[in-house]
Amino acid sequence: MKKAIKKKWRHKKPMACLIMLICLFVSGCGDSSKDQIIVVYDYADSTEKEYDATNEAMDGLVNSISDFFLDGECGTDEIPDGALGYKRIEVFQTDGKASAGQQKAEDNRLMHIEIYQYDYEFYCKAGFAFSEQEYTAKLSDALSAQVERLETDGP
Amino acid sequence: MIMENFVGDLNLKKYEDYINVFDALSHPVRIKIIGILAEGRQYVSELARLVNISRPLLYMHLKKLETARLVTSAMEISESGKAMKYYALEDFELQITKELLNGLSQNIIIEAPSKDGD
Numbered sequence: 370m371k372k373a374i375k376k377k378w379r380h381k382k383p384m385a386c387l388i389m390l391i392c393l394f395v396s397g398c399g400d401s402s403k404d405q406i407i408v409v410y411d412y413a414d415s416t417e418k419e420y421d422a423t424n425e426a427m428d429g430l431v432n433s434i435s436d437f438f439l440d441g442e443c444g445t446d447e448i449p450d451g452a453l454g455y456k457r458i459e460v461f462q463t464d465g466k467a468s469a470g471q472q473k474a475e476d477n478r479l480m481h482i483e484i485y486q487y488d489y490e491f492y493c494k495a496g497f498a499f500s501e502q503e504y505t506a507k508l509s510d511a512l513s514a515q516v517e518r519l520e521t522d523g524p
Numbered sequence: 525m526i527m528e529n530f531v532g533d534l535n536l537k538k539y540e541d542y543i544n545v546f547d548a549l550s551h552p553v554r555i556k557i558i559g560i561l562a563e564g565r566q567y568v569s570e571l572a573r574l575v576n577i578s579r580p581l582l583y584m585h586l587k588k589l590e591t592a593r594l595v596t597s598a599m600e601i602s603e604s605g606k607a608m609k610y611y612a613l614e615d616f617e618l619q620i621t622k623e624l625l626n627g628l629s630q631n632i633i634i635e636a637p638s639k640d641g642d
Contacts, residue, residue, distance in 0.1 A: 405578045422578055432579035436568065439583050440599070440609040460580050479580040497580065499587040 405479065406461045406472055407431060412454040421463075430515055431460055434482055438495050443506035448494060452487035456519075484508075484516060491516050529624075531593045532614035539631040545618065548592035553577060554585050561595060561613035568609050586611060 407420045407427045420427040437443050460480040461473050483494040491508040508516065529536040536542055548554055553575060560566060560574050572582045589595040589611075597611050 404581060428578065432572070435579040435583055440568065440607065460578075462581060479578075479584060497583065499584045 404463055405431075406463055408459045408461070408473065410457040412456065426519060427458075430519065431458065431480065431482075433512055433515055434458075434493065434495060435480065435497075437493075437509065437512055438504040438506070439497075443504065443509075446492065446505060446507040448485050448492045448505055449487045452485035452492055455484040455486040455491065455516075456482075458482040458484070529618050531616040531618070532596070534593050536618070539628050542624075542628055544592040545594065548588045548594055551585065551588075553581075554589055557582075557585060557589060557611075558594065558613060561611060565610045565612035568611065571611060 405422055407422075407424070408417060409420065409427065410417045422428040458480075459473070459478060459482070461477045462479050463472055463477070479498050481496045485492045485494070491513045493504075493506060493508050493512075495504045496502075529542075531541075531545060534541065536545065549558075556575055557571065560571065566574065568579075568582065568586075571586075572579055575582060577585075586595065586597070590597065593614060594616060595611050595613055597609055599607050599609050602608050
């Protein structure tokens with residue numbers, strides 16, 4: 370009886386591994402981390418960095434700013450004169466058919482964000498691919514904290 | 525029998541209205557969104573999680589669906605006092621026949637490409 374059980378398990382083990390591998394492969398399909406590139410330009414040190422949606426801090430900030438402007442939470446504050454450029458964020462939709470150099474093409478741009486700082490407060494100007502409207506507003510306290518955490522915690 | 529195609533409260537008669545609907549239905553992500561909303565309305569954050577795409581992309585797709593009037597959006601105040609936007613699927617009926625496409629084709633003019641040197 371024990372020998373019979375051992376033999377059965379020997380056959381089942383590779384199958385179990387194969388099934389596990391297939392499940393891992395399938396669960397990886399449709400991974401949204403590949404659907405966008407986030408490019409951040411820091412005006413303080415003139416550096417540019419790229420992230421994808423696996424970077425939770427940047428992905429979360431882009432989501433929060435999108436909701437802020439498109440969910441109707443924001444006002445329509447103008448950017449104050451004298452406000453300094455803080456960060457520029459551009460979000461591109463990745464294109465599986467395009468080369469790496471073509472990913473950041475104008476046609477793939479989903480969103481353009483300019484964050485300004487004035488008197489310890491953050492203001493934002495945003496534009497979306499699907500709308501000609503440009504949005505400007507003073508960021509909420511929660512969103513400002515999220516922006517500040519990029520400096521303290523790093524993306 | 526004459527069919528009445530409609531989306532929400534809009535009877536589809538104009539070429540532009542049909543093109544908006546066809547455009548909206550031409551992407552698998554938007555079909556997925558329609559499928560989710562067919563089960564009931566969803567807040568944007570939950571919709572993004574269910575569709576598994578980034579927020580800017582989701583808003584882009586929702587904009588196309590709104591233009592076609594397949595979905596509507598509204599704000600409501602949650603229990604925590606936060607304003608949240610939700611999307612709901614409109615009722616629609618769409619039957620595509622060769623007669624319909626023949627009728628729509630009358631609106632299409634395809635210009636011949638210009639010759640070189642012109």
